[in-house]
Amino acid sequence: MVCYFGSRLIHWSRIIKYEMNLKAFAILLAFICSGFGLVVHGADQKLIDLLIKKGLVTQAEANTVTQQAPGVDKTLVDLLVGKGHLTQAEADSLGASKVKQAEVPKVFVSPKSKQVTSLKFSGRVQAQYDNYDGVGSGESDRGQFYFRRLFLGGHAKLGDHWGGDLVMDFADEKAFLEGASAWYQASDAIRIDVGQLKVPFGLEETTSSSKTKAIERSAVSRQFAETIKFNARHTGIFAQGKLENGLSYGLAYANAGQNNNSKSDSLKKGRYEYENEAQGWWARLRYDGSNDSVGYYGGIEYGSMPMGGVYEGGDFSAYNLFGNLHFGNLNLDAEFMNGEAEISGGADQEHAGYMIQAAYDVEGGWELVYRFSNVNAADDTVNAKEIIRRANVGDDTVDEMDQHYIGVNYLFQGHDTKLMLGYEINELEDTSGDGGSDVDANGLRAQLQILF
Incomplete structure (x- = not known):
């Protein structure tokens, strides 16, 4: 029992x-x-x-x-x-049992428009250090920490075809409009933007500063974008798209003055100034292809912009040939620019130059970079002060300039977290007989970048 x-x-x-x-x-x-x-x-x-x-x-x-x-x-x-x-x-x-339930995340930001289907924020922090020898007799050396770029942007989509972007740069004393546009995209073949953007001219200039291999853009790129102020940002209407068989294009019809978005009286005028109430145009045609483990692209760009001031009545026109070849860990870039200013009652002035760059990825996130650039122009029209950022340059106009850049980058998390270190060697040639002399301008740059 x-x-x-x-x-x-x-x-x-x-x-x-x-x-x-x-x-x-x-x-x-x-x-x-x-x-x-x-x-x-x-x-x-x-x-x-x-x-x-x-x-x-x-x-x-x-x-x-x-x-x-x-x-x-x-x-x-x-x-x-x-x-x-x-x-x-x-x-x-x-x-x-409400106590045991996880709290539902709260939405802290919501768009005003009920038509918004996607809203993103972006940011770019580039903390930089430059150390440059003084260039010329009596010029002091310069070494300083500063913010190269402090971008904050918003990007909205309203349905499948409409959208808008706004990016501001707070690195300078005054906030700067890095880019803004309202856009319509019908398909991959056609997108129309109206606003202030970079015109389709210059391989380096139109590559995002977050993805460039060198800390600063090359001598020839800065001559056209900063000295002449021909390309870079303009306000107008833009079109771009991808066509069949690897072809793509870009077009722009925009105000002649850089960053000319209704405050033209405060703009820097550039070497040949610009004509008020006038527009220029720029165009690009590009081909992308690949063969086994080799990728490549190349193209041609052309643009024309009416000049102003004492040069009014003439145009500055330029073309650019560019290309890229990448295979394995090696990446090669090159571009050649040539432009001419039509001088009424005088001799036309020509500007030309090129850039060749090689970058090699080393296992573990390291990247080795070498770039050579040359720019030459009419007597005393190469602006060394504009090209060599934050260097004390005495005689800032020369005839020709060679630039070497040797750098090493470490990508902690791709481009999102990146440390760059580079040394620039600039050889300035002034042989016009106006009292100028050949000088060197060398310096060190370092940059830490965070993207979000």
Whole structure:
């Protein structure tokens, strides 16, 4: 009799223990689904698969549950109650237990327009250090920490075709409009922007500063964009798109003055100034291709902008040939620019130059960079002060300039977190007989970049 009751007691204790384990498991599962309000996918599907394996639910019942998303948590609890794994009181207590539920994240920012389907914010922090010898007699050396760029931007999409972008730079004393446009994209073949953007001219100039291999752009790039102020940012209408067979294009019809967005009287005029209330145009045609492990692209750009001031009546026109070749860890870039200023009543002035750059990725996030650039022009029209940023330059106009850049980059997290170190060697040639002399201008640059 004792043995009979003892064995029955052991038998019932095992049943009770088994059902308690099942009930605890079911309660835990219901709590997870209820407290976090998950839609069944990924890890949640694994939980349901485990329920099937444990024999708590059948495959047909699981299919019914997943079809009820996003109300899957209540459906699952009801199923467990119906199968006797949970009591109704236990199910009700799960719904009333607010303390155990994870707090739903709150939306702190929402767009004003109800038509916005996507809203993103972006930022770029570039902290930089430059150390440059003084260039010329009596010029002091210069070494300083500063912010090269402090970008903050917003990017919105309104449905499938409309959108807008706004990026400001707060690195200078006054906030600067880095870029802004309202756009319409009908397809990959055509996107129209109206606003202030970079015109399609210059391989380096139109490459984002967050992705350039060298800390500052090359001598020829800065001669056209900073000395002449021919390309870079203009306000107008832009078109771009990808065509078939690797072809793409870019077009711009924009105000002649750089950054001319209604405050033309405060603009820097450049070597040949610009004509007020007048527009210029720029165009690019590019081809991208690949062959086995080799990728490449190349193209041609052309533009023309009316000059102003004493040069009014003439145009500055230029073309650019550019290309890239990349295979394995090696990346090669090159471009050649040539431009001419039509001088009324005088000799036309020509500007020309090129850039060649090689970058090699080393395992572990390291990148080695070498770049050579040359720019030459009419007597005393190469502006060394504009080209060599933040260097004290005495005689800032020369005839020709050679520039070497040797650098090493470490990409902690790709371009998002990147440290750059580079040394520039600038050879300035002034042979016009106006009292100038050949001098060197060498300096060190370092930059830490964070993108978000």
